Amino acid sequence: MKALILTLLFLLQCAFNLSLHFHPLDPLTPQEINKTSFIVKKSHLGNLIDLTFHYFDLEEPNKTHVLQWLSSKKPPQPPPRRSLVVVRAGGQTHELIIDLTTSKIVSSRLYTGHGFPSFTFIELFKASKLPLTYPPFKKSILDRSLNISEVSCVPFTVGWYGETITRREVKASCFYRDGSVNVFTRPIEGITVTIDVDLMRVVKYSDRFRKPLPDSKDNDFRTKHKPFPFSCNVSDTGFKILGNKIKWANWKFHVGFSARAGVTISTASVLDTRTKRFRRVMYRGHVSETFVPYMDPTYEWYFRTFMDIGEFGFGRSAVNLQPLIDCPQNAAFFDGHVAGPDGTAQRMTNVMCVFEKNGYGASFRHTEINVPGQVITSGEADISLVVRMVATLGNYDYIVDWEFKKNGAIRVGVDLTGVLEVKATSYTSNEQITENVYGTLVAKNTIAVNHDHYMTYYLDLDIDGNRNSLVKAKLKTVRVTDVHNKTSTPRKSYWTVVKETAKTEADGRVRLGSEPVELLIVNPQKMTQIGNTVGYRLIPEHLPVTSLLTDDDYPEIRASYTKYPVWVTAYNRSERWAGGFYSDRSRGDDGLAVWSNRNREIENKDIVMWYNVGFHHIPYQEDFPVMLTLHGGFTLRPSNFFDNDPLIGYTRP
Amino acid sequence: MKALILTLLFLLQCAFNLSLHFHPLDPLTPQEINKTSFIVKKSHLGNLIDLTFHYFDLEEPNKTHVLQWLSSKKPPQPPPRRSLVVVRAGGQTHELIIDLTTSKIVSSRLYTGHGFPSFTFIELFKASKLPLTYPPFKKSILDRSLNISEVSCVPFTVGWYGETITRREVKASCFYRDGSVNVFTRPIEGITVTIDVDLMRVVKYSDRFRKPLPDSKDNDFRTKHKPFPFSCNVSDTGFKILGNKIKWANWKFHVGFSARAGVTISTASVLDTRTKRFRRVMYRGHVSETFVPYMDPTYEWYFRTFMDIGEFGFGRSAVNLQPLIDCPQNAAFFDGHVAGPDGTAQRMTNVMCVFEKNGYGASFRHTEINVPGQVITSGEADISLVVRMVATLGNYDYIVDWEFKKNGAIRVGVDLTGVLEVKATSYTSNEQITENVYGTLVAKNTIAVNHDHYMTYYLDLDIDGNRNSLVKAKLKTVRVTDVHNKTSTPRKSYWTVVKETAKTEADGRVRLGSEPVELLIVNPQKMTQIGNTVGYRLIPEHLPVTSLLTDDDYPEIRASYTKYPVWVTAYNRSERWAGGFYSDRSRGDDGLAVWSNRNREIENKDIVMWYNVGFHHIPYQEDFPVMLTLHGGFTLRPSNFFDNDPLIGYTRP
Structure with missing residues (x-):
């Protein structure tokens, strides 16, 4: 009897913990992965000897249902847990949706379009x-x-x-x-x-031909010393982890991990210190696709135009993070789970880390000397929380950061490093070269080939609610012409802000850098106390980079979303992968550009922003034998979202 | 006798220390300041009751002489120590050069041009x-x-x-x-x-009129809590300080401080681990001018078009740096010396700090899985050395960083914060506003006025020697048309690099962002072992910002150097202040644009790069009552300067 009570208490506790930690966007658990593949293997496809699992993720739940469940005090049923899998069997591609509560296949479809799922x-x-x-x-x-x-x-x-x-x-x-x-x-x-x-x-x-083999003398990328210890005692708030949910300072958000996207940030909300309520900022954010075209058209090289996320998977390429190289000593490390080709769950150790970071600057500061007899200085150190993963795709390493700041900003950073893709050449000195070699001689017999990188971010922003608009705040020069002004001022010009709200997806394609403009995602239904429309703005950290390939070139047809740095589209649960869901050998008939061409309305709608962090990489000798990190990124920053500087009202929890 | 010997030994030691620490670009010492003003006061100007010192700095020594002195093992005479002062006396502006060895006025000139020296x-x-x-x-x-x-x-x-x-x-x-x-x-x-x-x-x-006084209820910018302690034990190399010279990791450089520029970095050289020799990168670098025009043309506001460096002085506005707000706990602090209006030396306490910084990322990393049976990971934490100052000019605070990286890069960062310049208004809600108010209603009765910031950097780069060139590496799309390629590749396009060397100063004005281009300062006489021209390239950290004022508007005439983000000019010892030496009430007849218009040759010459870190600032409510930091900056990065990745050969000294 006592044993029974203890067992019941234990089960109750488990159930309690589950409800406390559970989030409808939690990645599939190992049990759910194994259950899914068990069900698929029991189906008609299970008879096929070549059954292989290529895509395995939580079927994206209905957004309204997720938000209802999260916001209600007395929860209704959470959205059903369903898995979406893509298998190859009998030489064909099948898409299945499995309901994990009922253990039923609720949808099974043969895919007959262009392109293939990622390789195992x-x-x-x-x-x-x-x-x-x-x-x-x-x-x-x-x-x-x-x-x-x-x-x-x-x-x-x-x-x-x-x-x-x-x-x-x-x-x-x-x-x-x-x-x-x-x-x-x-x-x-x-x-x-x-x-x-x-x-x-x-x-x-x-x-077709031979070239001398590049020397191995100076190609070792291993440092000869141990990593420098670098310990920081961040005596800030610390962060709390409940399952996949993280709370830190004025932020709460959910961290997921999937084979395709790697780290996914969901339902990120920021505390409003005036109302003491959390306000929504981003429903989901993750890297959607990467595109890496090399600029050598010769037979051995022309095809190298990688779309890593769809062809290989960023999560599946995540590395076991190394303390002191990848994450500081104060980091917490997290595992992820993916499915093997046979459908069984595989644990990936230490693929994410979370840590408090000292930006070594001030989030704000001021010294005031105009109060008689006083010198008043105040400020706040720039301390943030970072969620990091590193994906190594063959030669290249991508360090991917989501950084949450107390000022309400989300900063996204990506550092590119690793080993360059090089081609062997007979040249040993740049002075011998008179032809176009499509790159830089970085060592004897070694050409590092010119290439691009585009990291395309999916940013389902929900600024203070679902219905948002894209506003282009354009800076326009005004000539002082009116008579009143002319008599009272010798000034001849100034700039003013002309705001344009994007109506349709065509307006949502923005060529940053061609004119001075600030891009804001606003909630047209919400205002600050003094009547400004609440919003967040985009602040790029580098020059905008767009594809230089011609529109009729095949890689460009497949990745035509690289023609603009910014796109805004209508939210659609199934539109998450900029290069199309089946990227391998895709033909450009699915993906961001296709969706945007529908030209749906995006004013006062649930909308998604896509941002391309692009790099044209001309290699230099310093990139050999291992590449010096190149940085790209952007910040989403509250802009009339709060009633005032959010750091002023902030007190340590 | 014993006492005499001890005294002699002591004096010898002092002399030895002096020669060990001395650098010809050392700022004027308090003794030198006082000696200079003593000499000036003894002169004919000393009889004038209104004699006031407005500019006080080391007269820029001859560059050739400085470099000769620094490079020779058996030093010749160092360049003479001379001070350059500008005084106002008898309602006129006088420029004097004083030789501190001979205690003579070597030059005295009445200035009769436009503009005035900075205010005291x-x-x-x-x-x-x-x-x-x-x-x-x-x-x-x-x-x-x-x-x-x-x-x-x-x-x-x-x-x-x-x-x-x-x-x-x-x-x-x-x-x-x-x-x-x-x-x-x-x-x-x-x-x-x-x-x-x-x-x-x-x-x-x-x-002319009255407006309601903005409320003081929510304008306090002081945080309610103590600064968060944030201690980092950087167990890296540490840095050595010898007078104004700093050695850290693979860098050595000189730090100066002057009333006008604030921090000045001089003779920065980086170690080449292959040759074990230091190689020159930058002769001098400092903020040259700031330009802050407000975008309100009305009588009370039109004139607010500040040129802070020339009108007030960045060094003179430097604040006493606060640990945990301005600099981390591991920082070393330095004083500076300026002259008061009466010519006496004034110590400014803790106006500069130097600290090792953890970038929390990797300078490079790679995980290699293609060696059978092995997973090899290596990388190097991004640890750098920062020299910082903060200048507070009235309402605005500028955090100015010079950051030295082991990869050979110099990163320049500037963070803008402080209190916005606001104007009182009768509006209490944005919904009441139908006219152009030239800014954003950030609080009741408070308009934060639109404005720009341009931080203009003087960068006398000497890449591996004096004679350098500006190379524009332009990325050009190439259509695959040649028959050989057409048969062997289905690829239709790629980009290639077309390098153009700037011939004259007209070519040295570059509108970044209008076309894909990398800008390099190269030494055309130096090559890597495999024959690439050695150089450094410019990597901006933000979208390029140039002035939107009309060319005929008076503020634009004074600051016409804000029309391009990048300028390259011929080196001239006297050309250091982009807005002209006499910025106050200047008329645009001196300064960067005027010098550049001479169109001197800049190919294979001693040249100077000027970079404008620009901001268009549309204020938001989050910028009130104190502004969230806005970041700008750029990196100068070795590009075929080293024979390979400088971190690979790097060993901890």
């Missing part, structure tokens, strides 16, 4: 090994007097170049380690191995 | 008190039922608006404290008090 790690691993046993490749290696056991091949996605029929293919690029750990710096140039991944067979092979 | 603090203080005893002003205050003892007036510079004869004038704006410490938020609108500073007399007075 096992597929990529097998494809990387395939050339090593392929006789023509072995002959090429032998002909070059190289040792096959020192060769590493890396499968690259191939894009789409107008083919009417596409298959799931990769092209393997191979590198010669020969004891060196910096694999990507030693390309065996001239060889292209095309692999059909469904057949897992080499379907095309070419060995 | 005593002048500004007296001008601020003058209205309080001026009967018409006292009547205006009484008529408003205000108490004169609660009024603070602040003298503002008046610019130039086409007058043929100008005098040294300010216009006082007055504020009602009434127990409140945030003086600038309570303007007594409608009154303009014009003061002749030489006569120290009100020369024009107008009281």
Whole structure:
């Protein structure tokens, strides 16, 4: 009897903890992942021997339902837990939605459109090994007097170049380690191995020319010393973690992790110290797609136009974060869960970290000397909370930050580093080069190829509620002409602000930098006490970068959303992946540009902002053998959202 | 005898220390300041009762001589120590150069051009008190039922608006404290008090209208809690200080402080780990001018177009830095010395701080998974050294950083904060406003006026030597048309880099953001081992901002250098102040735009880069009662300067 009571108490406690920690946008738990794949395997698809799981995530719940559940004191039923999976079986792509409460498949659909889901790690691993046993490749290696056991091949996605029929293919690029750990710096140039991944067979092979193998002498990227210890005692508020929910200072938000997006920030709200209420800022935010086109049109290189999020997955490429390199000593580390190709849950250790950061500046400061006999100084140190992940996609490393500030701002930062993609060349000095080599000679026999990076952010802002508008606050020069002014002032000009509210998605495409403008997402139904429309504005941290490829070029057709730095679209639950859901070999018939072209109304609607953090990367020698971090990012900052400086009313909780 | 030997030893040691610490660009010592003014007071000008010191600095030594002295092992004579002072005496402006070794006036010149030297603090203080005893002003205050003892007036510079004869004038704006410490938020609108500073007399007075006094209820900018302790133990290399010279990690440089520029960085060199030699990067860098035009053309506001550096002085406005607000706990603090209006040395306590900063990111990182059986991660925490000052000019606070990075970069940051300049209005809600109010209603009865900020940086870069060139690396789209390519690739376009070297100063004016371009300062005579031209490139941290005033408007004529974000000019020892040496009431006949219009050759010459960190500031309610920091800045980063990633060869000294 006593045992029974204890058991009941235990179960009650579990239920209590669940309800306390639970959030409808929580990522799928390992149990939910395994349950989903069990159900799929029991279905008609389970009979197919090649059943493989390629996409595995929580089916996006109905937003209204989520918000209702979160805001009600006496909760109704939470949104149903459903998983969305994409499997390959019988050579075809199937989309399934599984209800985890009823254990039923509620939707099953054969996908017959263009493009394919992302590759599984096992597929990529097998494809990387395939050339090593392929006789023509072995002959090429032998002909070059190289040792096959020192060769590493890396499968690259191939894009789409107008083919009417596409298959799931990769092209393997191979590198010669020969004891060196910096694999990507030693390309065996001239060889292209095309692999059909469904057949897992080499379907095309070419060995067109040889180039000298770049030296391994100076390519080691390992530092010779231990990381410098750097300990900070942040005696600020500290942060609280309840399941996937984080509370810190005046912020509360939810952190998710998925194989495709990596870190996802949801339902971020900021405290209004006047009303003592939390106010909504962002429903969801995550990296939506990355696009990395190389600027070398030759046969061995033209196809390198990666869309990493859709082709590989940012979460699946997340690294085990290293203290003192990736996160400071005061960081808390978090695991993530993804599904393997067989549908079983896999734990990824320390893929996210959360820490308080000292910006070493002041969020505000002032010294006032105009009060007789006094010198008054006040200010507030810029301390923020950072959620970080690092994704390594082959040679490249992306450090992705979501930073929450007490001033109400959300800062998004991305640092690019890793090893450049280089091509072997016979040149050993820049003075020998007279042709276009499509990059920079960064070491002897080593050209680092010019390329771009676009990190496209999905920002479902809900400023103080669902219905928002995009306002362009344009700065216009005014000539002083009116007679009254002319008589009372010798000034001839000034600028003024002309606000334009975007009506449709066509107005939501903004070419930043061409004219002076501030972009605000406002809530036209909400005002401050003195009648200003509440909003947040976008502050970029770098020059706007848009694609320089021609509109008719195939990579540009697939990633035409890189033509503008900013897009605003109508909210649609299914529109989250800027390059389309099936990025691999996509043809540009799904994705941000297509949705925006519908030209839906975006005034006083639930809207989504998309921001491209873009980089044109001309390599320099300092980027070899490992690249100096390049920084990009932007800030979303309250702008007439609060009634005054939010730091003034702020008191330490 | 023993005492004599000890004394000799002591003197020897002093001499040794002096030679060890001495740098030819050291700021004037208190002794040198006092010696200079003693010599001036002994001269014919000393007889004039109104002799006042307005500018006081080391006369810029000959650059060749400085470099020779620094580079020689067996030093020749260092450049002579000379002071340059500008005094007002007998109602006129005199420029004097004093040789401190010979104690002689080597040059004395009456200045008869346009414009005046900066105001002294005593002048500004007296001008601020003058209205309080001026009967018409006292009547205006009484008529408003205000108490004169609660009024603070602040003298503002008046610019130039086409007058043929100008005098040294300010216009006082007055504020009602009434127990409140945030003086600038309570303007007594409608009154303009014009003061002749030489006569120290009100020369024009107008009281045109009344507006309600903004409330003081919510204007306190003081935080209610103590600063959050935030201690960091940076166990990095630490920095060494020898006089004004600082050595840290792979950097060595000189820090100066002057009344006009504030912090000046000189002779900054970075260690090349391959050759174990220091290589030159920057001869001198400092803020050259600030320009802050307000966008309200009405009689009471049109003239507010401040050029703070020339009119007031950044060093003279430097604040006593507060630990935990302005600088972290691990900072070292430094004093500066300026001359008072009577020519005596004044110590300014803790006006500069130096600290190691954790950027909380990685300078580089990589995880390599393509070596069979291994996962290799390496990286380096982004730790840098910051030299900081804060200048408070009336309502505004500027946080100015020079940051040295181990990757060889120099990052310049400026944070703008403080209290906005507001005007009183009868409006209490934005909904009442139908006219152009030239700003944002940030509180009841309070309009924060639209304005710009331009921080103009003087950057005398000497990349690996004196003779440098400006290279524009332009990114140009190329259509794939050649037959060979067409058959071997389906790719239709890519971008390539077309480098243009600027020939003359006209080519040195660059409108960033209008086309994709990287700007490099290169040394055309120096190459890396593999033949790339050594250089540094400019990386902006914000959208480029240029002036929107019309070219014929008076403030724009004075600050026409704000039309381009980047200028490159020929080095000339006397060309350091972008707005001209005599900024107060200047007419645009001296300064950067005038020098650049000479169109001197700048290819393979000693050249200077000028960079405008610009802000268009549309105020928001969050900027009241104290402004949330706005950040601007840029990085100068090695680009084919080193033979490879400088962090790889770096070992902790």
